[in-house]
Amino acid sequence: MKNSFNHQNFIFFISLIISVFLGLSSNSFLILWMAMEINLFSFIPLMSVDLENNSEKSMVLYFLIQSVSSMIIFSSMIWLTLSKINMINQLVISTIFLGIFMKMGVFPFQFWVISLIESISWMNCFILLTIQKIIPITMMFCMLQKKIILIICFFNSMVASISGLTIFSLRKIFSFSSMNHLTLMILCMTFSKKIFKMYFIIYSFMNAMGMKIMNLNKMLFLQEMMMMTKKNSLDFISIIVVFFSMAGIPPFLGFLPKAMILMKMVENSLLFLSLSILILNTITSFFYLRLSYMSLILSLNMKKEVKHKPKNSFPWFLLLTLFPLGLIL
Known part of the structure; x- marks a missing residue:
C-alpha cells in the first residue's frame, strides 16, 4: 500500500x-x-x-x-x-x-x-x-420523503447487522458498520438537523481514529488484529475503545447520538421502528464485541514476547475524548 x-x-x-x-x-x-x-x-x-x-x-x-x-x-x-x-x-x-x-x-x-x-x-x-x-x-x-426513508432505513439496518456477523475482513466490518450508522443518520435528518450534524461529526471522528490505527499497524483481517497485543498493546487497547464507542456502549461517545435519535423516534410515535432499530443495533454491537473478545482471548494463549516500542504509534491519549463526552446524556 x-x-x-x-x-x-x-x-x-x-x-x-x-x-x-x-x-x-x-x-x-x-x-x-x-x-x-x-x-x-x-x-x-x-x-x-x-x-x-x-x-x-x-x-x-x-x-x-x-x-x-x-x-x-x-x-x-x-x-x-x-x-x-x-x-x-x-x-x-x-x-x-x-x-x-x-x-x-x-x-x-x-x-x-x-x-x-x-x-x-x-x-x-x-x-x-x-x-x-x-x-x-x-x-x-x-x-424529504418519510415513507421511503423509513422503509429503506429498516432494511438497510437489517442487512448491515446480519451480514456483519460472518465477516472477518476489517474493512468490510467498517463498511457494514457504516451502513448501520448511515441508517441512524438518515433517520436523524427527518427529525433534527442538529442531531444529524453532531452524529456525523462523531461518526467521522470514530472512523478516523479506528482506520488510523489499522493503517499504522497494517491490519486488514481479524487474525492480524489478534497478533497486535504482543506488538503494541496500547494500539490494541485503543482499537478496542474505538470499537466500543462505535458499538454505542455507554459511557463511550458513540452512545450519545444513538440514544438521542432513539428518543426522538419514540417522541414521534415510531415505536415499532425504534424497537426494530434497537434490536438490530444490538446485533451490530455484537460483531464489535466479538472482535474484541476473540482478540483478547486468543492473545492470552499466545506466547509472550519481549515488547518493543513501535516506530509508528497512535496518539492514544486522543481516546480520552471518547469517555467524558459520552457522559453528557
Whole structure:
C-alpha cells in the first residue's frame, strides 16, 4: 500500500473538499448535482494511490456506479421540472431517491461498496465512508420523503447487522458498520438537523481514529488484529475503545447520538421502528464485541514476547475524548 500523498493528489483532495462545501452551501438541485460530479472526478485520482491493489478495477467500478446514479438523478430532475402531474412527480421523486441510495451504497445497492472497499487503502476507505456521503445526504435534505426513508432505513439496518456477523475482513466490518450508522443518520435528518450534524461529526471522528490505527499497524483481517497485543498493546487497547464507542456502549461517545435519535423516534410515535432499530443495533454491537473478545482471548494463549516500542504509534491519549463526552446524556 502506498502512503505517499504527492502534490497532485493533494490538489484533488482540496478539490474534493471544495465540492463538499459547494454542495452544503447550495439548495439548488443543479448545483448539488454539479458538486457531486466534481466530487466524483476528485476522488477517482485519489484511488490511484493504491495501484498495486488492483485499484484500476476499483476505479472503473466506482466510476460506472456513480455515473449511472448521476444519470438517474439528473434525468429525473429534468422530468420533475417538466412534469405537472402530481402522480408522476411522486414517481420521479422516488427515482431520484433510488439514484441517491445507489450513490451512497444503501440497501439494495450495498454490494458495490462491499466489493470496492477491499481494494482501496484505509485513507480512501475513510473518504468513501464519510466525506463521500455528505452531498447525497444534503440532496435528501432538500426533498424529504418519510415513507421511503423509513422503509429503506429498516432494511438497510437489517442487512448491515446480519451480514456483519460472518465477516472477518476489517474493512468490510467498517463498511457494514457504516451502513448501520448511515441508517441512524438518515433517520436523524427527518427529525433534527442538529442531531444529524453532531452524529456525523462523531461518526467521522470514530472512523478516523479506528482506520488510523489499522493503517499504522497494517491490519486488514481479524487474525492480524489478534497478533497486535504482543506488538503494541496500547494500539490494541485503543482499537478496542474505538470499537466500543462505535458499538454505542455507554459511557463511550458513540452512545450519545444513538440514544438521542432513539428518543426522538419514540417522541414521534415510531415505536415499532425504534424497537426494530434497537434490536438490530444490538446485533451490530455484537460483531464489535466479538472482535474484541476473540482478540483478547486468543492473545492470552499466545506466547509472550519481549515488547518493543513501535516506530509508528497512535496518539492514544486522543481516546480520552471518547469517555467524558459520552457522559453528557
